[in-house]
Amino acid sequence: MQSAMFLAVQHDCGPMDKSAGSGPKGEEKREKMKRTLLKDWKTRLSYFLQNSSTPGKPQTGKKSKQQTFIKPSPEEAQLWSEAFDELLASKYGLAAFRAFLKSEFCEENIEFWLACEDFKKTKSPQKLSSKARKIYTDFIEKEAPKEINIDFQTKTLIAQNIQEATSGCFTTAQKRVYSLMENNSYPRFLESEFYQDLCKKPQITTEPHAS
Numbered sequence: 588m589q590s591a592m593f594l595a596v597q598h599d600c601g602p603m604d605k606s607a608g609s610g611p612k613g614e615e616k617r618e619k620m621k622r623t624l625l626k627d628w629k630t631r632l633s634y635f636l637q638n639s640s641t642p643g644k645p646q647t648g649k650k651s652k653q654q655t656f657i658k659p660s661p662e663e664a665q666l667w668s669e670a671f672d673e674l675l676a677s678k679y680g681l682a683a684f685r686a687f688l689k690s691e692f693c694e695e696n697i698e699f700w701l702a703c704e705d706f707k708k709t710k711s712p713q714k715l716s717s718k719a720r721k722i723y724t725d726f727i728e729k730e731a732p733k734e735i736n737i738d739f740q741t742k743t744l745i746a747q748n749i750q751e752a753t754s755g756c757f758t759t760a761q762k763r764v765y766s767l768m769e770n771n772s773y774p775r776f777l778e779s780e781f782y783q784d785l786c787k788k789p790q791i792t793t794e795p796h797a798s
Contacts, residue, residue, distance in 0.1 A: 664785040668777050671769045683785075687776045688768075695733035696764050696772070699726045703761040707754045719752035727760070737763050 659679050667674040674680040681697075688694045702722050709715045726735050727745050737760050748756040776782055 659785065661786050661788045664782070667782070668786075671765075671773050674773065674776075683781065684773075684776055687779065687781070688772055691772060691775070693768075693772055695726065695735055696768050698733060699735050700761060700764055700768070702726070703757045706757065709754070712752075715754070716749075716752045719749040719756050722757060723749050735760070735764055736767070 657679060659677065663677070664680075667677065667680050674684055685694060685697050688697050699722070702718075702725070706715070706718050706722060709718055723731075723745060725731055726733050727737075727742055728734075729742075741760050741763065745756060745760060
């Protein structure tokens with residue numbers, strides 16, 4: 588099942604690991620990484636179940652640098668299946684989806700989309716320009732560390748646009764990546780055991796009365 592899932596996402600994911608190198612040793616390293624990640628993706632996704640509090644329960648104790656996500660109720664989780672935007676609007680849902688994309692080697696897609704959302708809110712021309720260059724070097728240019736899968740024409744247009752950065756520099760690329768996630772990774776996330784478990788309502792068991 589996991590192998591089939593991995594093969595199904597190769598067309599909409601960026602390069603997996605540029606640090607692995609080329610040649611037999613590099614290929615062996617990448618294959619080992621694939622097997623390791625695919626083997627335990629359910630475990631890593633389950634992190635959110637184990638490290639979240641129940642709805643309505645206040646957080647207590649010392650403050651932690653590690654962010655704690657509030658586990659949604661089954662009804663809230665079911666809303667995520669109604670629209671992709673519903674999933675992205677939920678902090679827990681977004682965190683879980685990011686972990687799921689990491690298991691599919693596509694986390695650069697959601698990271699780019701989030702970077703674009705932050706970029707569009709930037710008011711300062713100076714910050715707009717510096718953020719545009721960072722997004723370009725992180726996600727767009729050839730051999731970028733988190734290179735996303737977009738066409739050459741769009742990359743060329745972005746390279747021109749960031750010379751005089753505006754809030755719309757990455758609009759076309761962001762729409763492309765959003766569509767890839769919505770049409771490919773999002774349906775698989777909804778079919779995952781992790782999501783199905785979130786949607787399950789707890790079963791009420793009754794103790795048999797002693798006769």
